[in-house]
Amino acid sequence: MTSHLNRSLIKNLDLFKSLPDADLDAVLQTAQVCRLAAGDAAFRQGEIADRFFVLLHGHLKVVQVTAEGEQVVVRYVNPGDVFGIARAMRRPDYPASTIAVHESLALAWPSSEWDQFTATNPHFASNALQTVGQRLQDAHTRIQELSTEEVEQRVARAILRLVDQSGQQTPEGILIDFPITRQDIAEMTGTTLHTVSRLMSAWKDRGLVTSGRKRIVVCAIDDLIRLAEGPHTPATRSAGINAEST
Structure with a gap:
């Protein structure tokens, strides 16, 4: 349960540093703890994007299977990163699977909270926008590397x-x-x-x-x-x- 979560751990993340305690409590009210053993998936490619996440501890790899059936490691998720943000890209499903490479801990929120999150926490919204932009840039870089x-x-x-x-x-x-x-x-x-x-x-x-x-x-x-x-x-x-x- 989120009541067992150490508030200071969340507050010290860059995503939430600007939140006063009252707003932090409001954020935690709809959060769920997601514990992942090595090999567990936070979500699978093609599943309905019903949650978004912030990684607290551990590392995850984002894996996508192409139309030809080849598996591609797209990127790695590090502590403090927001992931599973298909809602930010207006996608109904997850475009890739996200799998723990060792024991990991994340917080998860319903995707229905996304608009409220970004409206009431400008710092979170800015970080999410930067995340989307960085991932697009990384995708372009990888395509260029593969080509040249x-x-x-x-x-x-x-x-x-x-x-x-x-x-x-x-x-x-x-x-x-x-x-x-x-x-x-x-x-x-x-x-x-x-x-x-x-x-x-x-x-x-x-x-x-x-x-x-x-x-x-x-x-x-x-x-x-x-x-x-x-x-x-x-x-x-x-x-x-x-x-x-x-």
Whole structure:
């Protein structure tokens, strides 16, 4: 029940920081706790979009099955993200499935609350709009990468995006802080498990990464950035990771 939820946990999320306690209580009145074990789905592709969510803890992957039956990992959901917002795009159903990669906790609200949410919480509305815009931009970027880039460059870019989102500094290097498989990477980049395995093994031999079962650590971030930027391009981007951010 939502009465067991620690209010300070919700209030400290960026989505709700601007809400006074009275408004926060009103938000929580219609919320439900959604606990997901690894492999559980918050919702499945094609189901009626009757709820929207905010992730409190854990990580989820958004998976879409194409008309040809191929599975694509669209993106990952991180703590503090709003997801399942088909209502914001005026869709009656969910365009993809959202699955926990490890134990996760979210809050869920009926989709019928969406308009009230956005009307009474401008900060939430602005964040949701930015989320939709970012996802459209990400979709355009992925299409461009698939059309113009070699596989090694695409895989490097995908891993760097995960580092930016969920990288954690460790003595080994920068750990992607949730379970992820080579098959997941293949489904993110439009290639095969065999190709990703071959690349990761070559990168391991070169000291760029280490990887194991559902675990990837980037050991040479600058070298990976050079691969992502393409041949003969200086590594000018930042990895987005420092001691303070982890």
